[in-house]
Amino acid sequence: MEKVVELSGVQKSFGKVRALKDVSFTVNAGEVVGFIGPNGAGKSTTIRTLLGIIKRDSGNATIFNMDVWKQSLDIHKRISYVPGDVSLWGNLTGGEIIDLFIKLHGNGNKAKRDNLIKRFELDPRKKAKSYSKGNRQKVGLIAALSVESDLYIFDEPTSGLDPLMEAVFQEEVARIKQAGKAILLSSHILSEVERLADKVVIIRNGEIVEIGTLDALRHLTRTTITIETEGDVAVMADLDGVHDFNQTDHHAIFSVDNAFINSILLVATKLGVRRFEAVPPTLEDLFMRHYEG
Template identity: 75%
Template sequence: MKEIIKTENVQKKFGKFQALNDVTFSVGTGEVVGFIGPNGAGKSTTIRILLGIIKRSAGQAEIFGKDVWKESLAIHKRISYVPGDVSLWENLTGGEIIDLFMKLHGSGDKQKRDELIQRFELDPKKKAKGYSKGNRQKVGLIAALSVQSDLYIFDEPTSGLDPLMGAVFQEEVQKIKDAGKTILLSSHILNEVEHLADKIVIIRQGEIVESGTLDDLRHLTRPTVTLVTEKDVAKMAETNGVHNFQQTGNQAVFSAENKFLDDILLEASKLGVKKFESIPPTLEDLFMRHYKG
């Protein structure tokens, strides 16, 4: 798979403050990569470096095989970008701003624009100074999704949107994903990332702490098992790989180590299994593993 985005040991210092430290990850052609971390973790700083807005202090960063700082203009012709807080020209209407963005990009689809205006329930005749934060966000999203790009970068794109409009955004991103487009999605809304992303990159305090597919990362945490047996389920508490055991009657809920699942299933079978349910950890579980405390 060809790499669309590639960073190697990217660092960024603001004075003495080390904002990014050896950030390394890649995004392949047609991949949707969820870039997650809380405010201040370094997500937006990384994205601004990728866009050529700020210069990295060290390391390498490329998009389409081009240096993000030296060749930013050539890169920008092939990308769509939406920040978490869209700033607009106050005296232009939303429709005028969308059309201007499309014209600057050079590959706008007016039919798609009109469809998105309707789906996002935006009044395009209203001046931007009268827009709420959510409506400003809609203008940015409609403009970005109305043009043909090879790479879409979204940095907290649904900030200010209600859940219904957030669902519309997810549906539209699914469409461009199905079309084989490449997407870098930075968000703190974990179910949004979990629903859309092929790969997850978790950043903490300016460093990448985990990366891989969601299934890959799920091996790092334990599934939650609910077990109901005919005989006394308390015997399961001493089984290899069983942790955080909680019992109510003949039902037990516990976390299980994947490498001991054979032992757990064998012991459970001896007790007469009436119910065995295993739920894999969510992205939130993986996320909290790195941020609790």
């Protein structure tokens, strides 16, 4: 796959504070990469480094095989970026601002702009100073999605949007992914990342702690089992890999390390299974694995 974004060993310090420590990951064409971590983990610093807003101390960072600091102007011609809190010119209308952003980018589509304004239910005639946070986000999203870019960088893009508008955004992400574009999505809404991302990058204290597809990362945490049997289900409580076992009569709920699922199934079949459900770990489970405590 064509590498659109590539970071290798990127480090950045602000005084004595090391904001980024050996950050390395890639974003390929036609791929959505979910970039997650709490406030202060280094997400925004990484994104600002990619945008050429701040200069890295060491390591390599390229977009379209161009250096993000030295060739930022050429890179910006081919990317769209939406921050988590869009700042607008208060005395301009939403429509005027969208048109200005499109003109600055130089690769806009008027029909697409009009369709997005309708889908996001934005009144483009109102002045920006009257907009709520959600409507300011809509202006940024409409402008970014109205132009043809090869890379889309979204930093908390749906902040302030209601669930219906989040759904519109997700549909647009699916569309640009299908068109072979690369997307870096930083979000606190883990369900959104789980729904959209092909690959997840988890950052903690400036370091990448996990990276891979959701399926590849699921082995890092436990599957939740719900089972009802004809025989005494209590015998499963002492099996290897079983945790947090709770039983009510012939019904039990417990978690199990994925390496032991096969042995759990072998025992279950001997008990006469009436009901069996296995729920794989969610992205939230993976996230909390690194942050709780």
